[in-house]
Amino acid sequence: GPGAPAWAYAARRHWAALSPPLTGWMGHADPFAFAPEWQPAPGVRRLLVGTPPILAMTALAAGVASFDGIDIAAAEAKSAALVSVFAALVAARCPGVGVDAPPQPRHGAQLVVRHPHGRRVMAALIECGVIGDFRPPDRMRFGFPALYTRFVDLWDAVDVLAGVIDTGAWQDARFDRLGKVS
Known part of the structure; x- marks a missing residue:
C-alpha cells in the first residue's frame, strides 16, 4: 500500500521501453540536477520513485531476517x-x-x-x-x-x-x- 516498500522486476530486454506509471527523483537520469522535467534514468533504475520509507524498511528488514537460517x-x-x-x-x-x-x-x-x-x-x-x-x-x-x-x-x-x-x-x-x- 501507500508508503510501503515495493519492488518491480523487468527483463533487461524491456528496460529501454519502460515508462513508469509513478516517477520520482530517484528514477531521474540526474536526480540532483533539479531539472523541471523528469528524464528517466537508464535501465531499470528508472522504476525507482523516491526515498524509501524508513519505518516500513525497518519492518521489512525484520521480516526478511526471519528467513535467516531457513533451509x-x-x-x-x-x-x-x-x-x-x-x-x-x-x-x-x-x-x-x-x-x-x-x-x-x-x-x-x-x-x-x-x-x-x-x-x-x-x-x-x-x-x-x-x-x-x-x-x-x-x-x-x-x-x-x-x-x-x-x-x-x-x-x-x-x-x-x-x-x-x-x-x-x-x-x-x-x-x-x-x-x-x-
Whole structure:
C-alpha cells in the first residue's frame, strides 16, 4: 500500500521501453540536477520513485531476517506436504467439496477447493477464523505458508470446514455477501 516498500522486476530486454506509471527523483537520469522535467534514468533504475520509507524498511528488514537460517528446500518440502495433507483431509471429511489442484509439484503453497456454494461457505469460514479467499464461480483458495503453518492448523481448519458444511451454517442469510476482499 501507500508508503510501503515495493519492488518491480523487468527483463533487461524491456528496460529501454519502460515508462513508469509513478516517477520520482530517484528514477531521474540526474536526480540532483533539479531539472523541471523528469528524464528517466537508464535501465531499470528508472522504476525507482523516491526515498524509501524508513519505518516500513525497518519492518521489512525484520521480516526478511526471519528467513535467516531457513533451509528453503525443507520449507518447500513442508509446503508440499501441507498442501497434500489438507487435500487428503478435505477429501476424507468434506463430502461435496472437490479438490482442484494440478499434480504435485506444479502448484505452489496453495490449494483450491470447490463447493457449489463456495462464496457463502467462505464467508462462514472467515467468520469462524479460517481465512481463505473466494473466486467465482465456486472456488475457495487456501494458502499454506510453511514457516508458520502447523499440521494441526490444517486439521483444525478442516474441522471448521466440515462443521460449516455438515450443519448447513453457510445457509444463514448473513453469508449472502462477502466483504470487498475475500
